[in-house]
Amino acid sequence: MKSSATSKTRRVSGTTTATCSPTLTANRKTSRKTCGEPSGSCASDSAGIELVEGGEARALLRKLLREHAVLRGDFVLSSGQRSNYYFDARRVTLSAAGAGLVGRVLFEALQDLEVDAVAGLAVGADPIVASVAVVAGLAGCSLDGIIVRKDAKAHGVGGRIVGPWRAGLRVAVVDDTLTTGSSLLTAARAIEEAGGRVRGAYVLVDREEGGREAVEAAGYSCHAVFSRSEVLGDEMH
16 A cells, blocks of 8 residues: 555545455454555454444444534634534544444545554544554454653653554554644654654544644645534534
């Protein structure tokens, strides 16, 4: 698979690809492969858990986000601007109904990349990172999860990087919502400072308020599963 570092931003469609298929129906043991390797490299069946098809997963996830993650009121965003709605995606990414769908949809999106891990800034990205890693593992793919702390810890092993880290990892950074792009960029810079290579950025919902442009201006491709208008629909105004 080719790197998307120079590709244009696109919306993730949820279309199933031929590589690491997360349709899990059998108990056959398979070797683990890096996500994004040539066709057939990852197991199409693994752990006895059958998931919905990619397009259906995306539709179900959109429904959950619209019904449970959209809050109405008076909110101050990370940009400092006020808004009459707020995406609290953690109401879905941390739910029993939503966690598997999040992992499935983003795992399929990552088939465009050759990556070793997904990473994100605590705490919004934590459930996304975990869900993708679980789905990848069930599909027989070696795609690990990395959490980036906002501040380095002085105790224990210290540092900002949490998880099975090694220098040279090819990483996709993820987040739940995109407003200014600051969380994605913070995570990306921390990964690079630790010796990793960022291959792209992925979010569940793009609020379409300049974040995508900021991420691209920093040199990273940026992909969203949903735009603001897709989730809000007729309720957007």
